[in-house]
Amino acid sequence: MPKVSLTVNGKPASAEVENRTLLVELLREHLRLTGTHVGCDTSQCGACVVHVNGASVKSCTMLAVQCEGAEVVTIEGLAAPDGTLHPMQEAFREYHALQCGFCTPGMVMSAIDLVQRNPQGLSDREIREGLEGNLCRCTGYHNIVRAIAAAQQVMHGKVKELPRAAE
Amino acid sequence: MYDFAYHRPSSVADAVKLLAADPDAKVMSGGMTLIPTLKQRLARPSAIIDLSGIQDLVGISVSASAVTIKAMTTHAAVASSAEVRKAIPALAEMAAHIGDAQVRNRGTLGGSIANHDPAADYPAAVLALGATVHTNTRRIAADDFFTGMFSTALAADEIVTAVEFPIPEKAAYVKFPNPASRYAMVGVFVAKGPAGVRVAITGAGANGVFRHHAMEEALARNWSPDALEGVGTDQEGLNGDIHASKEYRAHLVGVMAKRAVAKAG
Numbered sequence: 001m002p003k004v005s006l007t008v009n010g011k012p013a014s015a016e017v018e019n020r021t022l023l024v025e026l027l028r029e030h031l032r033l034t035g036t037h038v039g040c041d042t043s044q045c046g047a048c049v050v051h052v053n054g055a056s057v058k059s060c061t062m063l064a065v066q067c068e069g070a071e072v073v074t075i076e077g078l079a080a081p082d083g084t085l086h087p088m089q090e091a092f093r094e095y096h097a098l099q100c101g102f103c104t105p106g107m108v109m110s111a112i113d114l115v116q117r118n119p120q121g122l123s124d125r126e127i128r129e130g131l132e133g134n135l136c137r138c139t140g141y142h143n144i145v146r147a148i149a150a151a152q153q154v155m156h157g158k159v160k161e162l163p164r165a166a167e
Numbered sequence: 168m169y170d171f172a173y174h175r176p177s178s179v180a181d182a183v184k185l186l187a188a189d190p191d192a193k194v195m196s197g198g199m200t201l202i203p204t205l206k207q208r209l210a211r212p213s214a215i216i217d218l219s220g221i222q223d224l225v226g227i228s229v230s231a232s233a234v235t236i237k238a239m240t241t242h243a244a245v246a247s248s249a250e251v252r253k254a255i256p257a258l259a260e261m262a263a264h265i266g267d268a269q270v271r272n273r274g275t276l277g278g279s280i281a282n283h284d285p286a287a288d289y290p291a292a293v294l295a296l297g298a299t300v301h302t303n304t305r306r307i308a309a310d311d312f313f314t315g316m317f318s319t320a321l322a323a324d325e326i327v328t329a330v331e332f333p334i335p336e337k338a339a340y341v342k343f344p345n346p347a348s349r350y351a352m353v354g355v356f357v358a359k360g361p362a363g364v365r366v367a368i369t370g371a372g373a374n375g376v377f378r379h380h381a382m383e384e385a386l387a388r389n390w391s392p393d394a395l396e397g398v399g400t401d402q403e404g405l406n407g408d409i410h411a412s413k414e415y416r417a418h419l420v421g422v423m424a425k426r427a428v429a430k431a432g
Contacts, residue, residue, distance in 0.1 A: 002173070019173040019215070020205070043203055046269065055243070055272040062273065066217060067171050085175045114268065117247070132349065133267025 006067045008033070009077025017064045018114070023057075024048045026064035027074060033107050035075040046134030049106035050074045056113035058133070070077075078112075087162060088112050091151035095165050097135035099138030107144055110134050115152045124149060168205045172214035175219060179303050179326060185216050187324040192216055194326060195409045196278030197238055199270050223310035224277070224328060229254050232334055232361070235301075238277025238327045246271060257431070261288050261356070264342070266349065277327040283375050285316045285406065286350035290376035291340065291369040293330060297362025301329040316375045335360025337390070339431035340412070341423045342370065345410055353413050353419035355379075357427040359390060366424060373406050382424055392425040 005014040008031060015030040027033045027050065036059060039047030043061040050059045051073040078086035085093065088108050098104045114122065114130040122130065127148045128141065135146060146165070153159045172192075176182040186192055193212035195201050204210045212257050218224060224239035224280070229250045236245060245251055246263035265271055265279075279289040280300065292410040293300070295310045300307040302325045312320050321327070335358040344356030351370035358365050364387040385394045400417040407413035 018170055020168045020170045022202075041206070043199070043270070046267075056269050057272055058269045061199065063173070063198070063202070063217075065177075066198075066219060068175075091341055109266065113272075130268060133269045140247075 002065055004064050004068050006069060006072045010157070015064075019063065019065055021064040022050075022060055023050070023062040023064050023067055023072070024059035026067070027059060027072070033074050033076050037102055037105055038105075039102065044133075044135065045103070046106040046131075047103050048109055049109040051109060051113060051136065056110050058138055073109075076109060078108070080093040086112070087154040088115070088148070088151045090162055094162055095143045095150060096148035097139070097143040097147035098136075103134060103136045103138075105135065105136050107131070111144075111148045111151070112155075115148065115155050118152075119156060121152060121156065121158075122149070169208060169211050171205075171212050173217065174214060174221040175217045179221060179223065179328060180197055182218060182221065182326060183303050183324055185214070186326070187213055190323065193310050194218060196281070197241065197270075197274040199266065199278065199329050200273040200282050200284065200425070201278075206235035218277075218326070223358060227251060234258065234297060234334060235329055235331045236276050236348050237329045239275050242266070242271035242274050242276070243268070245276065254334050255332060257335075257340050257356070257358075258292055258296070261340040264288070275396075276330055280312070280330065281319060281321060281327050283313055283315075283319050284350075285372060285375045286345075286352070286354075286370045287376075288340070288342065288351060289367060291351075291354050292332070292365040293367075294376050294378060295340075295356035295358045295365045295367035296332045296335060296338065297358070297365055298330050298332045298361070300327055302327055303332065308377075313376050316373065318375075332399055333361045335362075337431040339427045341427040341430060343419050343423055353416055353423050355423040355427045357382075357386070357410060357424065357431055359386070359431070363387065364390070368400075368420055368424075371400075371405050371420055377404075379420070379424070388423055388426065390428065392428045393422060395425050395428065 001016040037047035039045035048059045191213035195217045227236045242262045242265045252259040254323040298309045338358040341355040342351040353371045354369040356367045371378045398422040402413040403415045405413040
């Protein structure tokens with residue numbers, strides 16, 4: 001079987017896979033990184049979004065063998081080693097941007113890519129449009145948009161502390 | 168998904184060699200259509216020839232008269248290119264609204280036009296702008312490239328290497344996306360430029376993208392949304408399905424075309 005070697009969350013990883021093995025299967029079943037979810041398995045819902053070489057991709061729609069030599073970051077790779085959450089994770093918690101949590105890993109990964117690609121800042125409408133590839137079936141997106149709007153201020157260095165959600 | 172052999176050549180020549188040697192092999196660019204197709208077992212290629220290792224197939228160059236985009240350039244790269252946005256803003260704008268952000272990070276120009284999905288956006292841009300498709304062996308005019316739904320003039324061992332878009336005076340693309348899939352139920356790309364006035368319709372035709380000659384004649388006389396008043400669209404040859412009837416698509420063609428001309432200014 002082909003062997004794929006890549007970097008996952010900053011650490012070297014390798015696994016023997018089939019050519020048809022999907023990236024999400026490599027992450028979940030071979031590397032046991034089960035934070036990345038499989039929702040629809042048809043490239044629509046975005047629960048499986050991870051970063052490959054700095055770009056958000058749907059890991060259910062990429063072959064593991066395509067990631068030879070790639071840098072992959074999953075939801076498990078965001079928090080600092082001491083457990084300090086990434087500003088986007090912190091914002092999702094502060095703004096209660098989840099209900100069941102199933103879509104959350106993909107939402108967070110997509111949101112980070114969206115914010116990083118838009119240093120000029122995003123309006124609420126642009127955030128909603130930017131989340132086109134991520135489906136949430138619980139919350140109606142409202143708090144997700146609020147969380148991303150707050151997190152971008154921290155990520156762009158506009159504020160030091162995450163703005164608190166209103167009581 | 169059935170298993171397959173996997174090749175990741177580093178040159179177009181090697182890719183063509185692999186393709187010529189195996190008639191059941193499939194070329195993969197971004198994989199945004201092919202991988203879902205494989206997952207549904209709608210295709211069973213013996214081998215996948217992944218073009219993502221060919222550095223020479225990525226890049227954008229702009230001259231005084233044309234924008235040339237290499238085949239493996241992603242939609243995200245076209246959408247965020249300041250050069251494309253300046254030379255042909257309608258093209259960058261169109262690329263910025265293909266699929267979703269994750270699809271745009273992987274999907275490519277070459278893959279989109281070689282696949283010729285009847286609801287894809289890029290074929291409308293290629294046809295309306297009168298672009299020239301470059302392959303490993305020849306150059307193909309847009310008018311000759313798209314030959315039917317999911318079919319093109321490409322030979323079995325031919326690979327798209329780039330598309331050269333002449334810079335128009337005016338152009339715009341407007342689509343009516345399906346509310347669920349976001350594929351174009353109807354998309355209209357209008358352009359006025361070196362290739363004359365051209366109107367290309369995607370999403371509507373049962374044979375894929377097509378030019379709307381009656382609209383072109385009307386707009387050549389008078390470039391304004393009003394000129395399209397009363398210019399009908401023949402329902403013969405249009406798609407009718409659960410998403411929209413032929414009648415509705417024909418109506419949408421008129422509405423989207425007027426909006427596109429208004430947007431082009």
